[in-house]
Amino acid sequence: MKKTYSVILATSLVGLGLTGFYAAKSNAEEAPRTEVEQQTEAQQQTESILNVTVTDSKSIQEKMLNAIDNYQSVSGSYRIILTPIGVDETVEFEVQQGKNPRSHVKVENNTKGEIIKETAYDGEFYWTVKHNQKMYKKTKASKENGAASFDKKGPRTSKNEKGEKVFVKRPDPAFSSNAKDVIFPQDYAFWLTPTNHKIVGAEKLLDRSVIVIEGQHEDLILAEKHQATHFKMWIDTETGVLLKLEETNDKNEVTNSIEVLSIEFNKKAKMSTFKAPADYQNMTSSIEKIEFDKTKQSEKE
Template sequence: MNKKFVVIVATSLVGLGLTGFYGLKGTAAETGTNDSKQQQSLVEEIDRNISLTTVQSKMLNAIDHYQSATGSFRTILTPIGVDETVDFEVYRGTSPWSHVKVTNNQNKEITETTFDGNTSMLINHNNKTYMQDKVSVQKQKVELDQNKPRSYKNDQGELVFVKRQDAAFSGIANDVLFPQDYAFWLTPSNYKIAGEEELLNRTSIVIEGEHDDPILAKKHQSSHFKMWIDKETGVLLKLVETNNNNEVTNSIEVLSIEFDKQQDFSTLSKTHAVPSDYKDVSRKLGNRENREEKKSEKEN
C-alpha cells in the first residue's frame, strides 16, 4: 500500500515588533499576550510530538519494559466473526517461555500454544492433535538494529514496517503484550493523545485516531480507533474501533493482567503436557532433511 508521511517541524515564529509599542500601550500589551499564547502553543505542540513519539516507541518496544506477564483478554472482530478469550503466561527473561490458551466463545473450541525455550507446540483440543517444531538458536537470537528506522519506503514507494522478533513466541498474545502492529497504525497526523485513565488499577494513555489507510479501514470496516496504552510498559490494555455511525466493529479488552509476578516459569512446561491420546501431526522435518543430506552426499 502507498502512504504519504508528513513531517512537522515546530519552529518559533514569535517576534516582538517595537512599532506601535509606544503609541498604543493597550494594543502592545494585547499583542504581547497573543505572542505569549503563541509561544505557549508551540511549546505544547513540541511536548505533544515528543509524547506521541514516546508512546509509539513504548508500544514498538513493549517487551523491554517487563520480564513476565500473566492475564487474559477478549477479542471481538465483527467483520470476520471472531469472538475469543485469550489466557496467557509469558516470560521474557534469560530463558523465554510462553503458554497461550485461546477459547472460541462461540463454539467453545480450545487451542493452546506453548514454547519451552527449545520447542514450540500447537495443541488442538477439538480434534485431539498437536504439532511441534524445534526452534533453532539462531532464530531465537535474531535482533533488530536499533539504529535503523522501524518504517521506511522501499524502491517502489511502498511503506515497509520493521517488526522486532518475539523470543518467547507468544503468538496471538502479542496483540496485547507486544502491540507492534497497532503502533504502526499511528502516523504523524492521524491521532492524538486524549488524556490518561485508570484501567485495571494501571495508568493508561488514551489515544484517539482515524484510519488513514483506506485498505485497512475497509478490511476492518472502521474509520476511527481508540487505544488505551499502559503508561509503564507500552502494553495495549484496550482497543475499540468504530465506523462512521459510531458503531463498534472490533475490540480488544484486557480482563486481567499482572506484570513480573513471582512465579517459577521454568516448571510450567511440565504443567501443560500434551495428553497421551493426542495425535502428533507434525511434519517430519528431520527425516526430510536427512534424506536431502544423503541425496546430496551421493551426488557429490
C-alpha cells in the same frame, strides 16, 4: 499539547464569636482539604502522564514497539471481538521474557465455550495444539534470526521496490502467539502516524495508569478489511502494553475490540513442561523449524 487544570474552592464561614469563628473555620477546612488534596494529587498524576507523552508524541509508540523490554513476565487474559469475521474469543496467557523466555497461551471460543487453540514455548520447542481438530505440531525454534541479532535502534519502517510501506517487526523471543496483541502490540503501534492520531487523556484502567489515543485509519486496505474508519487505544504508560482497543465505523459503531480482563506483571512464572494430549494427531515434520517473522506489509492480518 499540554493541558492545564485548575481547582477552585469556595468556602463560606460564619462565626458568632471569636471562639466560634476558629472552631467553625477548623471544622470547615478539615473535610474540604482532604478532597482538594485528592483532586490535586489526581491532577498532578494526570499532568505528569500527559507531559511525558505529549512532549514527545513518539514515546508511547516506542514503548509499544519495544514493550518486551519493560517487564520480565506478564500473565492475564483478554477478550477479542472481530465482528467482520465472526470472532469472539478469550485469550489466557502466561509469558516470561528476559534471559529465559517461555510462554503458555490458551484461546477459548466464547460462542462455543471451548478451548480451540493452545500454544507453548519451553525455550527449545514451540507447541501448537488445535483442540477442535485434535492435532498438534511440535517445532524447533530457530535461533538464526533470533531476538539477539535484532537492532531495535534501526528504522522500523521502510518502502519496498513498489513503493509500499513495509514494517520491520521485532522478534518475540517467547513466541507468545495470540498474547502478542496486548503484551507486545507492535502491530497496533504501526497504526500510529505523525498525522493520524492524538492523545485525548489519561485514565486508570485495571489499576494501571494509561494514556488514551484516538485516531483515524490512513491505510485504506486495513480500514476496508476491519470495516472501521477510526480507532481508540488505551496504552499502559509504564510498559506500552495495550489494555484496550476499539475500532469504529462512520456510524460510530464498534466493529472490533480488545479488552484486557486481568493482568499482572513480574510475578514468578508457574509454567511447567508442556505435553500434547496422547490421543491427538502429530502433524510435525521432522525438519520443520519455526522462524522469526521480521517484516510485515501495511495491513494487519
